[in-house]
Amino acid sequence: MSVPALKETPAPLPSAAPLVEFRGLRRNFGETIALADCSFEIQPGEIHALVGENGSGKSTLIKILSGILPESGGELLWDGKVTRIADPRTAQQHGIATVFQETLVLDQLSVRDNVVLGLDRLFRRVHSVADETKLVREALDTIGMNALDPAMPVAALSLAQRQGVTIARALLRPWRLLVLDESTSALDVDARDRLFEALRGFRAAGRSILFVSHRMDEILDVADRSTVLRSGRSVATVTRAETTTDGLLELMSTHEEAQAAEGAARAVPNRALGAPVIAAKGVALLPETAPFDLTVRAGEIVGIAGLEGHGQVAFVEAVAGLRRPAHGAVETDQGAITSFSNAARAGIAYLPRERKTQGIFAPLSVLDNLTISALKRFAHFGILAESRRRAEGRRLIAQSHVATAGLGAPISALSGGNQQKVFLGRLLALNPRALVLNDPMRGVDLGAKQDIYKILEQFASDGGAVMLLSTELAELCLLCDRVAVFHNRALFAVIERKSLDVQALIAAMFGQSGASRGTA
Amino acid sequence: MTRLWSALRAASLTLCLAGVAGYAIAAEPPEPSKAEQQAALANVPSHARQYYDHYWYNAPVGGNPYANWTPPPPPWQFCINDSMLGTSWRTDLLNEVKKLNAQYHAAGLTKAEVLSTDSNNNIGVQLTQFNNLSRQGCNVIISTPSNPTGLCAGMKDALEKNVLSITVQSPVNCPYAMNVGSNQYYGGRELAEWVAKALKGKGNVLILSGVPGISTTIGLEAGSKAAFAKYPGIKIVGTVYGFWNEATSKTEMVKWLATHPQKLDGIVSYGDMAVAADEALAQSGRPPVMQADGTNECAYIAYWHEKKLHTLALLAGGGSNGYEAFYVALKMLNGAKPTTNMVWFPLPALNDASAEKLYAAYPGITHTSSCWADAPDHHLVADSYIDAFFKGGKKIEPKPNP
């Protein structure tokens, strides 16, 4: 592994004892390793940024720090003492206040009640309503939201205002370490600047902030130091002086990914492109986001990438007919897609993200799972012609490379990878013109991944169109003719095969215009 | 989401289970001391005491709850506070009271309309409705409480407002109302005695009871068992619960017969279940047996006529009960003072001969007819029987149909 030059540069900060220190912190979920080896420290009076792409372990680390998940190994030192943060209460007692990525608010309660949530006892208010209102106003003022009426129900607020409520809630606690997990993404520029100003004030008072953001400009703006996580490991901690966008991006992309991408680049697919199958025209996901166009042709595999919550999932769901864009339309040769069934009639087969809850029918057989969407084809007056259905089942098993004991076996007896292949087989049974896949490689073993690659390449070679949303960048580099990268809920860049590598993808995902912006 | 659904479904199943299992609550009432019994029965006219056998199974008997009550001047407002108008027994009662009210209205003695409420067997709702009626100027509230204590507060309040409360076949356990009806224990005894005598004191008998564990059933069963116990040759071979429902009675009877090959000679049933029992016998290849039932359903009368069977049936139609309640109200409104709060009477027994007469009074009925026959003159007992429970007051003049 090549070690970037920036690694392990000691931070030239006042040499006070660190507030928090992580020493080889680990966390695994069964076989999956979410956090492999995380070591860094946060000094008192420091704004410390945590950066990394999706699944690099940021959220896991924050959950351990907030007492939501126990660590599987390693140590956490608080004020120099080894400490276990067993539950959120303990975290609060230590002075750790966390603002999570999801805006956790209770819609029916007022702004005031949401902000003071948890400060009161179960049956008794600790403060009078007037005192509470005053406290809430002060907290909201810190982030420039003093115009917000504390008595208003949260249900009536905008996303940014809800985010403000959750930040104000954290600020009201007697904290020493404030953890902001991508909680600035929804704020408008004004509120964000006020917040940063407040953070600097806290820093001056000797309090610490752990700050997760996907915006390079924010990191460059406020962070004293930044720690980069990659595949669950802390690969580097850099000081403000050393921090550059390119440097951070390079640290984030893994060596393996780079290698895989290079290998893939050598095998350029040679498929004939046909007419457009899916054409997004002037699509804006939200009323205020920028409209864009994107076309997928017959014989083409178009990748979709983006950091969590940047609009790529919403776009894919719009293509599948599960939601309507704010402006514009996704069109096929049958006209605009308006509903899920209408998309299906236009030949679009959609594979949802959650195999367990949205995909397979666990107690049902492999055959049923393969043919459930296409049953009418085998029916005479509602009664199934079993021999024809079984023949089709065998064909689909061969086509999808499913390893199974038989058509009658329950699908729950199959491995996750084989279940996913059956699920793909169900889409193929519809004889679609386009496959729209929402992260199909999630929780799939390596062998099955190879099979799924083959299925997709075969489908494209046979003249099908594929739209592939994936969180695994190497895979996108390997398979796709082009990758559309989303940032801030809009299409940010389309990276063509010739310039496609993990580095370019990450840069675009973080909104860096190193990649050429273009539409097709 | 899926978990929520399954939890809801599990909850529903539990509720169903609890609903079926939750009925067994009432227990055998304790027997009062001899002195208490004598004191209670001292309130009852001597000729009626025989019908108060083991009265504590039905309700505590006391003195006049309306000693300090002054009858209001006519025209009187009659009201009905029903727990459940969904049965024809109750609608017959309501219609009889309305009919009588119209007759007395023509004579200027009652208001034109009878106010009525229906609580759908919810005692809380019934109490609210009762209170509303007593506030709306009712002079007499004829009620069928779905619970022997649930209306007591309302009745106490009504008594203070000079409103007369009368219950029909569902006595209350508090001294604030007049209770008109019959003694379950006595009825159960009478039915069983007839079967025992019809069998000449020898044979296997079955009790086809109603809903297990409720006070009505407990009283009826205790009466029957006491009667059978006097005949050493009679053996009670089982108790089957038909829930006063023809389909359930027949299902349970078929099951019982399929698992009890011994000879069966007689059945005592407590209402509207005898036809189902006889059909179950016939379909199980058994001969008919001596049956006594507390019923007035047309199907029963027609069935016994068609099959030429012997019977004893105790008639207790809603209409005739309504008449007795109305009569008691009139007595009191005319200034008569009752000796007791429990006015109980024997139910008219239908034997082979009188059953034929009743059959003739309802032309065209068959064993599948779902209607209820009532005594033709709507009297369960002679008015003079009721008169003996009262002292003083003006004589009641029957009023013709307007």
Place this chain on the structure above:
Amino acid sequence: MNWVRHRLDVIAPFGIAIALFFITAAVIPGYGSMVSIRSLLLLSSLLGIASAGQTLTIIMGGIDLSVPAVIGLACVGFAVAFGQGVSPWVIGPIVIVAGIIIGAINGLISRALRVNSLIVTLATATIIYGAIWAQTKGDNRGSVPDFVTDFVSVIGWTGPIPVPGAVILWAFLVLVFVILERRSVLGRWVYASGANPGAAELAHIPSLLLWTVVFAISGGLSALAGILLAGFSSAANPQVGDAYLFTTLSAVVIGGTPIIGGRGGYARTVAGCFIITELTMLLIGLGLDEAAQQVSLGVLIIVLVAIYGRETHVRMQI
């Protein structure tokens, strides 16, 4: 190990049904007689016909609590109309169509408004009971044609076969249902919908149509059961079906169809119907009272569910 458990699932209810018969025959003298067997068949068939629609709705992930109300409505409607001189061949189909419409509304509302069918069917049941009372004012004078009574008579014959028509009808219904479940588009949709409602929509299963049709089947069969019970009891009683709420659900669960749906089948419910009827007959034969019967039935449900009805733990599914 998995294989054994899978087999035990299927075998247990049928094994218990057969074992119960022989145990009862050994313990209760006369139980092996022709009359007793015919009683068992008839009572099981009445329960079986009433449980058929319930089985299908539960597999689909719904539940139909309106079964007793529709039975009551059909019983009263049929007997009252016949008592007033309407031909049974006119009122019979009308009553069944009414049941189908009520069921269709149940399914339509549950699905279209995404309200739990438990609540919708409970509400429908209340409305039906209310409507019966509003219409008849509790006065259910009626009668039943003799051929219907004979159809559900223990000693009835069907042509040369010494069992009443209801039993033959039930046998036919079992055949139709088994084919429907295993070999029809509707059947496969029902299982898929119950197994994973979230995935069903995304797999292009027309859920609204499916729920409407399945609840309509349940309503229609409940109405049929109501007519048969009118014949069985020779009376028009809106409460005639009350016992069938608990017993139909028990038959489905005891047969081994999990209450959360997606698995099981009507063949299992058939075993469940026999088990319930046999068990109550055994307990009555032993002279146990009503309370003891209920307790035993409850214990049996728990024991059987412990044997084969357990859900895989969430942990094991991940």
